Amino acid sequence: MKTDDESRHPPYIVDIRSQPDALQALLDAGWPQECTRLLESLGSFERIVLTGVGSSLQGMYPAYLRLAAAGLPVWWEDTGELLEHDHGSITPDTLVWVTSQSGESAEVAELLDRLAGRPTVLATTNDLDSTLAQAANAVMPLHCGAEHTVGTKSYLNTLVAVGVAVEAALGAGVPDSILHAPEALDTYLGGWDDQLGSISDSVPDASLVVLGRGPSIASARTAGLIIKEAARRPAEGMSVPQFRHGPLEMADDGLVALLFAGSDRDRALNDVMRHDLVATGAHCVWIDAIGSSPTVIETPALTAPIARQVAEILPIQLLTVVLAERIGAEPGKFQRIAKITRTL
Template sequence: MSLMTLDPQSTHMYREAEEAADRIAAQLAANAQAVGALARRLRETPPRFVVTCARGSSDHAATFAKYVFETELGFPTASASPSVSSVYASPLRLEGALFVAISQSGKSPDLVRNAERARDAGAHVVALVNVADSPLAAAAHDVIALHAGPELSVAATKSYLCSLSAIVHIAAEWKGDATLRAALAGVPDAMRAAWRHDWASLVDGLANARNLFVLGRGLGLGAAQEAALKFKETSGLHAEGFSSAEVKHGPMALVGPDFPVLAFGQDDGTLAGTLAVADEFRKRGAHVWVAAPGDPVGANLPLGAPMHPVCAPLVAVRQFYRAVNALAVRRGHNPDVPPHLNKVTETV
């Protein structure tokens, strides 16, 4: 099938994003025992701090994990560079830490080496991985399977969303938070309801764009990072992801008439600031789209009913995947096979 006749709903990317709601529902049931056991251990022997390690889309999930673990549990969470161990061979002082490695394939040598060295250094290693018999899984004390199933599109969708749900699942059980637990259980239905909403205005507005900013803050920063990557990967569109606070420290000088900006918001202490930045950019003549649950003033990409701020990014990113898939086809790209990329990237 030529790109001129490619139906956006026929791509693997579309189908796998659509499938994510069912995969998350199945994951929560399948992981109840494993996550429960891990949560009991973390309550009985709390870590000194949390360290994440990942690359690509999984690293954007790690950004989300930072905000979840810090806002919901109060544990400082930092990202470890895989190259510190794999290239520089520098030992890290990780005794008593929780080391969370996130990967779809679990095969990248640098990530595996970091997990092994973290374990040797006294960290408790948890692997969030889609391939449960991978080298990364073998290096971990605990494996929380993503249960995303095979992912055929090079552009990760359901594996990313399943990483987010696994992170929230761990946090909810570790904290013993019935409200967060119930909110997570409602995510698959919230995703299905949001799938009916139309983001055609975003696709139309970016059909001929060359650059854009993607904004998010706090729990939504990982969503902005992931969206910026997907614009580049699937649509050949240069996009940069920023915190809606950090964008004011220099990058906003680029935003003027007709400059495109996409912002993600969730109903917490960051929402008012994100909406204010979006409004300021509109007043400069920029093309601005805001995705947020409920109906806040200034939001023009609907996500459905209000929802727990920790869960909002899961629904927003799934909806974004549907839109960027359509945008890729509109711009003459096949989102399943981005140029120069492979499904599994193995860095050393």
């Protein structure tokens, strides 16, 4: 039986609004001992390869940066590229950490078939009966429940599941900010109509780029993905340095640049980009947990590592709703693709 929320809203919006509950379910369930034991031995592997496709891959990016900063031999690779062009990076002594919401994506299934049990496989997935879960040495469930269209709950829970697991592997516990995140998300989404109105006022119709630095690159790239998926609108997500090395040339009054403020160490450099964009006449929208003006979109009040990326994606999800409704489309409704991609 459908709930009142499911009856009144498209499935994509139901998924967005149910993210606080999905995250709380993950936190309540905790991390399986088999995963904890495996991650405690990260230093024993010749290398660590993090892989996935789409938002599953992007959700692992902050954890990749954390592992790299700790001096571990870590790769972060699109599963499709890993299959065809970078398979030499997997050795018998590699930990292959695969994330896939369904556990059935074509690239993931093919990779598992080719690996044939040679390296150790750690799975992060929402389906414990999936091909991925059944082939893995250890499984980290996402606990996000059914997801209908574009990745929302699964992306957010991937950020937290993988991020917290890496922190634990490096000797840290669950950050307090993550424990408070479901409440902060719920408060933010509780102002649904006001948030949509503010975002709509801040983002005019124009060419879109989404920019970030460090862990917020995950937010920028996922934004570029889901704006195309959920709103059928061209958008590109990239790092601030990559944008400066060329694409900045196209900045003018026909460009909207969504710029994540980022962490304390990145904020000053990102602010330089903001001023440079404004100087070209581009419409630069600063995405941050603080501040309120026509050129600032507020996120939930979460600013610690891992939690910041959880907060950053929510206004982007709401933006996809705004953009879809502007063209009279149902946000997040697939017409040409399906929830699970089964073709290489």
